[in-house]
Amino acid sequence: MLLFNPLSSPPTPLSLSQKTHYTTSISSLKKHPSFFTITNFPNQKNNPTRRKLFIAQAKGDDSADGPDRLISAICYFYPFFDGVQYGKYVITQFTPIQVLIQPLFPAIKVFKSFPLNGFLVFLTLYFVVVRNPKFSRYVRFNTMQAIVLDVLLIFPDLLERTFNPRDGLGLDLVMSLDSTVFLFLLVCLIYGSSSCLFGQLPRLPIVAEAADRQVL
Structure with a gap:
């Protein structure tokens, strides 16, 4: 510009x-x-x-117009779709949560239909959006927050693969961990997307500072 x-x-x-x-x-x-x-x-x-x-x-600061708000809001669905499997215990136990995410089931099914979809979306968001100066900083910052949030899902995934109890106290701990991760992703989705739609700048805990360092 x-x-x-x-x-x-x-x-x-x-x-x-x-x-x-x-x-x-x-x-x-x-x-x-x-x-x-x-x-x-x-x-x-x-x-x-x-x-x-x-x-x-x-255009280069944290202000945003209509298209920027919409793109930023959509980006927060990426980590939620990628980590929705952590809600297998919460969704079955709490009907309101199941009703809340019911409209997203078709999109989640498409996202999960191919194992490399998550990785392809990651590459697209990072190299096409975050590293593209044609997008405003508002869009690039929110996209980077969504990417960092998705990267953090590596840790519960590794823990679940190495520690996979079938019953007892170990199973209760895994259920608690998965439910916590899912609820955190759900809150980030609701807070991040709604803030973007209203033109606000959401700063998610843990990931906001990392996103700031990546977006110049």
């Missing part, structure tokens, strides 16, 4: 009379009005070019 600086054009030089006048009479000064000519710089308040500069710069 090109930024136009209204002060980039060279100012008009001072117009001075070539002859030197030593008289201080008013009549003599009136004959040479160019002696008092001062360069008029553009009014910064009413200069439309300067207003364009501020509008262009606003």
Whole structure:
């Protein structure tokens, strides 16, 4: 995006009379009005070019228009879809949660239909959105938050693979861990997507600082 600086054009030089006048009479000064000519710089308040500069710069901060809000809100579905299996205990036990995510079942089914879908979505979001300066910082920050949130799912996945009890206290711990992870993803989805739709900047715990370091 090109930024136009209204002060980039060279100012008009001072117009001075070539002859030197030593008289201080008013009549003599009136004959040479160019002696008092001062360069008029553009009014910064009413200069439309300067207003364009501020509008262009606003695209790079945390403000967002309609399309930016929608793209950012959709990105938070990625970690939720990727970790929805952690809700197998909560969904079956609590009917309100099942009703809440019922409309998402077709999209979740499509996302889970191919094992590499999660990895392909990760590459797309990171290289096409986060590393693309054509997107505003608002979109890139929210996308990076969703990516970092999905990367954190590696830890409960490793723990579940190495420690997979069938019953007893171990099973209760696994159920508690899975339910906590799922509820955290659900809260992040609701908070992140709703904040983006309203034009707010959501900062998720744990992942916000990591996203800031990745988005310049």
